[in-house]
Every structure is written in structure tokens, then in C-alpha cells.
Amino acid sequence: MAALRFMLSSILYSRADKCIFPTGYSVKSYRDDEPIPLLVNKIFSDNSQLQYAYFDLPFVCPPTGKKHAGSPFGSGQSISLNLGEVLRGDRIMTSDFELSMGQDVECRTLCKREVDREGVKWGRWLIENGYVAEWILDNLPGATSFVTVDRSRKYYASGFKIGYQDYSSVDSKPQTFIHNHFTIVIRWGKAPGKAGEQGGKVIVGFEVYPKSISPASRKESGCPREMQGDYDRLELYLAPNTSRLAEKYPSSSYIPVDDLEEDDGATLQIPYSYSVYFREEDKIDWSNRWDLYFSDQADSSTAHWLAILNSLTISGVLGVTVLVIWGRTVQGDIKGRGDGALEDGKMKIRSKAPKNEAKSPGGFEKTSGSLLDQSLDGEKDADLSLEEESLEEMTGWKLLHGDVFRVPAYSGLLAPLVGSGMQLLFMAAGLLILSCLGVLSPSFRGGFVSVGMGLFIFAGLLSGYFSGRLYKIFGGQNWQKNTLITALLFPGMMFCLIFVLNLFVWAQASSTAIPFGTLVALVALWLLIQVPLVYVGSWIGFVRTTPWDHPTKTNSIPRQMPPQPWYLRSLHGVLLTGLVPFAVLFIELLFVFKNLWQDKTGYYYVFGFLSAVSAILIVTVSEVTIITTYSQLCAENYHWWWQSFLTGGSSAFWIFAYSIWYYIFKLHITGFVSSLLFFSYSFLACAVYGLLTGTVGFLTAYAFIRRIYRCESDFPASLRLSSISPPF
Known part of the structure; x- marks a missing residue:
């Protein structure tokens, strides 16, 4: 209870001013x-x-x-x-x-x-x-x-x-x-x-x-x-x-x-x-x-507007590409085809019967006497020719319908990471919205960090829910273990890093060192509030809800993939895709870095511009992930789970590289401890950013793939899997 009171007082109240939601603080007159x-x-x-x-x-x-x-x-x-x-x-x-x-x-x-x-x-x-x-x-x-x-x-x-x-x-x-x-x-x-x-x-x-x-x-x-x-x-x-x-x-x-x-x-x-x-x-x-x-x-408002214009241009070009892909898959490849359906990796074509055909008592098709005398060899030859013609038309992503939802390797790690990413996404969105509304104004000293910590802790419900539901999709059984990993993995790594850094800062007798009582309060907030919230969310996501449905069934034997292009089989391709979101964010990063590492005031005041660029960034990450995932499926590569996650978060690598450049050419930091703090905090910020955008990329790719493979709802009723006549 003491930890809860500490957190609530930290979030709701500033040092000396009274909060008046949502416009600001009370005026002190003398x-x-x-x-x-x-x-x-x-x-x-x-x-x-x-x-x-x-x-x-x-x-x-x-x-x-x-x-x-x-x-x-x-x-x-x-x-x-x-x-x-x-x-x-x-x-x-x-x-x-x-x-x-x-x-x-x-x-x-x-x-x-x-x-x-x-x-x-x-x-x-x-x-x-x-x-x-x-x-x-x-x-x-x-x-x-x-x-x-x-x-x-x-x-x-x-x-x-x-x-x-x-x-x-x-x-x-x-x-x-x-x-x-x-x-x-x-x-x-x-x-x-x-x-x-x-x-x-x-x-x-x-x-x-x-x-x-x-x-x-x-x-x-x-x-x-x-x-x-x-x-x-x-x-x-x-x-x-x-x-x-x-x-x-x-x-x-x-x-x-x-x-x-x-x-x-x-x-x-x-x-x-x-x-x-x-x-x-x-x-x-x-x-x-x-x-x-x-x-x-x-x-600097002109530079902010240029940043938004640059972001909109990049996002617009990618949006046109996504629309072309969407038209080719949903409109062209599915709705435009009226002669077949996906079944067991092949396109089965049902030939149209002549007007005078009739049904035999056994349900077999027959015509006006000529087909009754047809030999069995002739029927097999006809079926084979139809199958060969169908296989010629079956290319790219359509061949993967029996493997595209195959459980990925290390799925027990992917589910907690996606859950933590949703937790960070909720926190970031909440901070930007409250800042734009003026609730987190500069007069609320320390409010940005306090409210962010509160949002992160209470978002444990979302973390547990998405992690538990995804874990159920992967066929997991021990959801309590998945809950424990979700609640401890990312927050634990973050706390351990801060604790080790705090030892170096404490040795320098700096006020940056976190007092021992505050460390105990942070641990209490983590273990006594966040972990139970993650457990509740995971229980709802795994036990009380049904898993997301997949439109196709997975084959028992994995499909052998053909040789892949270099950008799909190496890490270079993932890093190259991260350049596009980095280009969207680059100009705004100049102001954020200057505020964090040079001004040291903590008063970043243009949240309207930052929110606009952040929204465009999320759209851009989704577009890049869709394009990359579609290219991967067209290359008959069904290992898209981790690939989409890494593609979404790959721009974090370029942000960290930019941090190194900024340290060398813009800052004049002296001393080992100061340099250690800079690189450690930069790495932690990039990890948070990568986890957030990686989750956005993964969920976007997952929704895109479920949509393009949803044959039952996109095909006419006469052409769905359930209406296809058995081959003879």
C-alpha cells in the first residue's frame, strides 16, 4: 500500500502546485x-x-x-x-x-x-x-x-x-x-x-x-x-x-x-x-x-514543418505501393479469379458441364450418353492436364497457404516481446496525447517521467493480454510460465541496467544517482502492481478468449523453400528497411537529441509536431512491413513472424548509430562515467523504440496475411473450399 500511495502521489501531484485538469495549474499571487x-x-x-x-x-x-x-x-x-x-x-x-x-x-x-x-x-x-x-x-x-x-x-x-x-x-x-x-x-x-x-x-x-x-x-x-x-x-x-x-x-x-x-x-x-x-x-x-x-x-518551426512534409512524402510513396499490392492480392489474385479455390497446395478447377448434363443416381456427372462410354484413362488424363494448368497459375504467396501460419521458432520469446511492445505503445501514445492536451506542461516538473511510469505499469494488462493470446495461437500450454516471462523479461533487464549504472553514478556522489528508497519503491511498483496486472491480462487473453482464427490449415510437413534473395536471407536486408522509418524521424530527432543531451532542461515543448511525426512514423513502419512481408511471401518464404518484428524495429539500429555520430561530432562529453551513461541510456531508449515499432510491424504483417488468405469470405459461395466437388 505504501508503494501504491507513493506512485499515485508521484503521478497526480507536482512538487508545490495544485493540478487543475486539463488546462494547467493554480495561479499563485503575492x-x-x-x-x-x-x-x-x-x-x-x-x-x-x-x-x-x-x-x-x-x-x-x-x-x-x-x-x-x-x-x-x-x-x-x-x-x-x-x-x-x-x-x-x-x-x-x-x-x-x-x-x-x-x-x-x-x-x-x-x-x-x-x-x-x-x-x-x-x-x-x-x-x-x-x-x-x-x-x-x-x-x-x-x-x-x-x-x-x-x-x-x-x-x-x-x-x-x-x-x-x-x-x-x-x-x-x-x-x-x-x-x-x-x-x-x-x-x-x-x-x-x-x-x-x-x-x-x-x-x-x-x-x-x-x-x-x-x-x-x-x-x-x-x-x-x-x-x-x-x-x-x-x-x-x-x-x-x-x-x-x-x-x-x-x-x-x-x-x-x-x-x-x-x-x-x-x-x-x-x-x-x-x-x-x-x-x-x-x-x-x-x-x-x-x-x-x-x-x-x-x-525552428519551419524545420518542424519540413520534417512533417518529408515524412508525409515518404509515407505517401509507400502508401501507393501498398495500395498496388492490396489491389493485386485481394482484388486481382482472389476476387478476380472465378475458376478455382485453394486446397492442399493446388488450385482445383472445376470444368463447366454442358447444358444437357445430368446427375447419375450416385451423384456422378453424366451427359447424353457419350461420357458413359468414356474410358477411365481419358478421365485421368483430363484431370492431370487441369492440375498442370492450375499449378502453372499457382505462384508466389498462394503456394504457402499450408505453411504461412506455421508456429515460428522461439515462439515462447516472441509472445512476451510483442506483449511488452504493446505496453510501451500504450505508454507512448498516452504521453503524447496528454502532452498535446497540456496536462504534462513544463510547470509539472517531473510529470512526464512520473506519468509515463504510471502508464507503463498499468499497461501491464495489455502486455499480459496480447502475450497470452498470442501464446495460445502458438499452441502453448503453460501460460503461467509465459506470464512470468512477460512480466519479468523486459522490465527486469531495464531495472538491472539502471541498477548497474546507478552504482557508477553513486560512486561519483552525483545527484543523478537514484536513492535506495526510490529503488525499493520501483521494485515494489514492479512486483506488487505490474506483475499481478500482467497475470490478470494473460489470464483473460489465454483462458477467457478464443485465439485469433486462421483462414487456412497448416500442413503436417513443412514446405521446402527455394533459394532466397540476399535481402531475405541476411541481416542486411532488415537493416536496409529500417532506413525508411529513420528518414521519417531524422529531422525531429535533431530537436529531441538537442533537448535531451545539450539543453538538459527536459522541457521539450513542441509535442504537437512530435505527435504528428510519430503518427506518420507508425503508418510508415506498417507500410514498410507490408511491402517486405509481401516480397517475402512471393519468394515462397513463410518465416515471416520474426522477420516482420525485426523489420518493424530495424530503424532502432540507425537511431543508435546516429547517437554515436551525435556523441562524436556534436557533444563534448568528458569522463568515463558520463560516456557510459550516454551510451547506456541511448541503448535503452533504442531498445524501447525498437520493441515498440517491432510490435507495430508484427501486428500489421499478421493482420495483412490473415486478410489475404481469408479465402472463405472472399470467394463466391460456389467456389469456397466446402463447395468444391471431390476429384475423380
Whole structure:
């Protein structure tokens, strides 16, 4: 029950806002002089997959534990997070910043922090790797403000740098400076409705402008002497202890770097201060205050439309091909043939009797006396000639009706994979629909992951149903074993991979590491909720429902296949078919990858474009699978079960190859653990995608084959299998 409550609270509620379905969240208005809590979260970088909690940094002001901004909690108190926030590495805590609505603060000291050599070394590494800090005010992340080249428009980049690098004017060596003064600009507007009429104000912008100011440029109180003038910067550097090194290496001119940075008790004092300014903003409403974080999306809308146009073009060409195939099979090969039917691998033709024929008492055909004197040898010769003529017309897929539904190899693995694919398909469709409706908005921090996890778990019903029903079609008997494989195979592999990666991240003391309590909660959700749901779905699919009917019977002896073309007997053909869906998705992948691996904000805002491309992608995968399956059947190859699954998911290979290219040419990730996380998460995402699209391809091929072989319903009543006269 505790695990269930944890999951439900993670899905339904964000950190601090109240959900109003389906339009958004409640508006928080402030009156003049009302305290505004400022929360600190984490630091992150484009060059690393490791994130760190803000208060874990050794060079920032530690929380004092005092209560500020009317909060019942002291600074350093952790804010309750939902499941998605925990998994994305958020560690939100209250801070010692004191802000009140409408009250400008020219300068206020925060603390003086002493940092040892180890802390200085780590801080320099973080700044060199471009780490930025994320603060939160009224559920808005602190942003760095930019303007376009023509200065016509402003936009935000989430977070602000904790420091920067510059080159010395003396020896041109790189120097590292740390930001220790923060100018906070809060933009407000009139609250909507009655709250605004009563003087309420809402926050529509949160900007942070950091500076590096040395102690020499500060007053005794700790505030800078000049806020806008010239001031000395604070270099994050501790000079080596030359006297100690001279004693250790008296006659050597070379000193190891480790000895230069060895902790000798020396510290660097870093004073921190901040300023606060409130500015009215009447051009931005509370409802669209997130638009500044996505202003670059307006510039990229042309590229999104080109992606949709490209996808529609590819899908349209394939659609014409599928229509031609459909016309040849259903209209031409079946309905257009009025002289035979499929039976035992041969087309039996029934010759038309003359008008004066009659039936003998035994049911045999006879005419006006001439056929009574016909010899038995003549009848056999006539039948043989008819069969030879029929076999000449029987080509391609029509010859496989007795083997096309033969149980494939490793069917006990195919059924669980298809079941898991349906589970992922339901989850992906639900996330895209909720995102397009605005339920999963950026203000619902961590909502995308939380809701996705909930949809995945409850979709265990679909997973068990499709797996159990397909397992019954394959003639399986031990459905409990199939249920166990379905419930444990893919989720178990995913959990084991995440657990192993978590050990590496935990060793780096990163906030990306999943806490032990969260791991226990995930296991509880998996074993206590998902597994029973898979069992119920499998019981319904195997016990309570009948298997899908097949229009033809399977021969006892498998048919020998002729030599196959290279694209049907090797993996190269499967990979080549994956290029077409990859071409549909390629342009949109550029934006998704940039958001995931470079921006690191998690605010992918163009779900309308992504949903359209995803729908076209599903159609394209179905079309490619139909074309490939028809080509395979025409080559008299009835091993289409696994082939259709692999064809549908083959584009995952190209997406992973694109991930490798993106890592080499677009990213600047450093460190073994960060690289390991990148490739592991990319592989996991491609596996999810491949399983989803592979299931779509399999079900499409299955429906297509059942349709073209459904002779009983497509043939006229006089030509169905039951109406064919026995040969003599």
C-alpha cells in the first residue's frame, strides 16, 4: 500500500502546485511585502551526464537552518519530490535568500565560505566543464537572459553559470573565476481575476545575473563597493606552498602536480552577496510565462514543418505501393479469379458441364450418353492436364497457404516481446496525447517521467493480454510460465541496467544517482502492481478468449523453400528497411537529441509536431512491413513472424548509430562515467523504440496475411473450399 500511495502521489501531484485538469495549474499571487521563497536545486552541464546537488558543493554557502520567507521550514530543508523529479536528478531545498514582493535590495551579504585545496580543485573542474546552477522561484527556473541579434526579442536559457574561464593579460594562461555575487531580477505582472483587482501580483520572469567580485573590491560589510564600475574578479586559485615544496624537493626543478595540489591546510575565502530588483512586465501574462524558455522553437518551426512534409512524402510513396499490392492480392489474385479455390497446395478447377448434363443416381456427372462410354484413362488424363494448368497459375504467396501460419521458432520469446511492445505503445501514445492536451506542461516538473511510469505499469494488462493470446495461437500450454516471462523479461533487464549504472553514478556522489528508497519503491511498483496486472491480462487473453482464427490449415510437413534473395536471407536486408522509418524521424530527432543531451532542461515543448511525426512514423513502419512481408511471401518464404518484428524495429539500429555520430561530432562529453551513461541510456531508449515499432510491424504483417488468405469470405459461395466437388 505504501508503494501504491507513493506512485499515485508521484503521478497526480507536482512538487508545490495544485493540478487543475486539463488546462494547467493554480495561479499563485503575492501581495506587496509578502515573502517569496527561493529554492536551490542542482548544477548540470552539457559536457557531462553527472549532476550534483547545489548544497553538496564545497564552495557555496551552506544552509544555516534559519527560517525565511515565512516558510515553516528552515533553510536546507528538502522539498518533497515526485518520482519523475527524483529520477531526473532534482534535489530541491530551501535557501537563505530573503525576497519580498516589491522590495528592491541593493545588496545583502549571504556568507563567507572558506574552501580548501580539494574544494578549489573540484570547483575549477566544474567551471571548466561548463556547469550551470538551477534555482527555482514560484516554480520558474532561474534563467540567463539573452536577446536576438536585431535586439527585437528576448529569450531565456535555464540556469546560470557558476563561473567562467578567461586568459591572463600577463602570460596568457587560462584563469578560472567563480561567481559570488548574484543580481536577481524578478519580473511581475498584475494577477488575473479578483486577485489582481485586490492588488495581487504574479511572477512572470526570474532572471539571475552572476558576477565575480574579489574581497578587495568589497566593503567591510561584504557588499561590493561598485556594482556597475570596475572591480577585481575572484580567481578560484590557491598558490602552492613553495617553502614546503622546497623542503621536500631541495635539489629538483620538477615538482609533481599532485604535490602542488596536496592539501596543506591552506584555504581560499569566498564572500557571497546578492541584490534583488522587481520590475513590472505588462507584455507577458502568467499563462504564457514559459514562452521565453522556448522562444527558439518559433525560429525552428519551419524545420518542424519540413520534417512533417518529408515524412508525409515518404509515407505517401509507400502508401501507393501498398495500395498496388492490396489491389493485386485481394482484388486481382482472389476476387478476380472465378475458376478455382485453394486446397492442399493446388488450385482445383472445376470444368463447366454442358447444358444437357445430368446427375447419375450416385451423384456422378453424366451427359447424353457419350461420357458413359468414356474410358477411365481419358478421365485421368483430363484431370492431370487441369492440375498442370492450375499449378502453372499457382505462384508466389498462394503456394504457402499450408505453411504461412506455421508456429515460428522461439515462439515462447516472441509472445512476451510483442506483449511488452504493446505496453510501451500504450505508454507512448498516452504521453503524447496528454502532452498535446497540456496536462504534462513544463510547470509539472517531473510529470512526464512520473506519468509515463504510471502508464507503463498499468499497461501491464495489455502486455499480459496480447502475450497470452498470442501464446495460445502458438499452441502453448503453460501460460503461467509465459506470464512470468512477460512480466519479468523486459522490465527486469531495464531495472538491472539502471541498477548497474546507478552504482557508477553513486560512486561519483552525483545527484543523478537514484536513492535506495526510490529503488525499493520501483521494485515494489514492479512486483506488487505490474506483475499481478500482467497475470490478470494473460489470464483473460489465454483462458477467457478464443485465439485469433486462421483462414487456412497448416500442413503436417513443412514446405521446402527455394533459394532466397540476399535481402531475405541476411541481416542486411532488415537493416536496409529500417532506413525508411529513420528518414521519417531524422529531422525531429535533431530537436529531441538537442533537448535531451545539450539543453538538459527536459522541457521539450513542441509535442504537437512530435505527435504528428510519430503518427506518420507508425503508418510508415506498417507500410514498410507490408511491402517486405509481401516480397517475402512471393519468394515462397513463410518465416515471416520474426522477420516482420525485426523489420518493424530495424530503424532502432540507425537511431543508435546516429547517437554515436551525435556523441562524436556534436557533444563534448568528458569522463568515463558520463560516456557510459550516454551510451547506456541511448541503448535503452533504442531498445524501447525498437520493441515498440517491432510490435507495430508484427501486428500489421499478421493482420495483412490473415486478410489475404481469408479465402472463405472472399470467394463466391460456389467456389469456397466446402463447395468444391471431390476429384475423380
